[in-house]
Amino acid sequence: MKKIYSLFAFLSLFMLSGCGVYNFTGASTIDAKTFQVNFFHNNADLVEPGIDRDFTLALQDLIMNQTNLNLVSNGGELVYEGEIVDYRITPMTATADQQAAQNRLTIRVMVRFTNKKKETDDFEKTFEFYYDFPGTSLPTGSVLNEAIKTIFERITQDIFNESLAKW
Structure with a gap:
């Protein structure tokens, strides 16, 4: 009976020792x-004030969290x-009277990642995503805030996954 308890204790220790290196986000920081996060300037042709600061803070917060x-x-x-590098609003669908039924806000960001x-x-890559909103809505106020x-x-x-999670 004592051998069974010893074997069970040994197996439990062995199994628990593997849990110490597990990371729920899958992030690999390579001992860093x-x-x-340097300030991401807004170099898009169409400039929405404040999104450069908002993006920089959003990336910092995600990595810290x-x-x-x-x-x-x-x-x-x-x-x-x-x-x-790009901020644009594009009509996606039209009604019979040539009005936009749906618009799309697209933002593209060029990222240079350096791992010392x-x-x-290290990589240099463009990341892009969009948000669709009704053609009757203007991209202002709560619609714009939700889109951004x-x-x-x-x-x-996506930047986190490419740089640290390797997914």
Whole structure:
């Protein structure tokens, strides 16, 4: 009976030791302790004031919430930088009287990621997402806020997945 308890205790310890390295986000920070997100300037032809600051903060918040990395203003081991390169509103469908029935807001962001711990992870890539809204609505106020929030959630998660989660 004592052998069974010993075997059970050994197996339990072995199984629990594997749980220590599990990460729910799947993020691999390669021993990095710090990250920095440089300001993403808005270089789009159509400029919506404030989205550059909002995007920069959204990316910082996502990385802080999904990793144990510390945000620094310079000298980060993982560096995110880039610019908003496109902000456009396009009619997607039309009514019989040539009015827009649905519009699409699209935002595209160019990102340069530098990993000072593992240079093979470095990339320069464009991320883009969109939000559709009724043609009768103007892209202002709550419609614009919801659109930008939805787009930034998707783009920042895609950047996180490409740089740290490797999904």
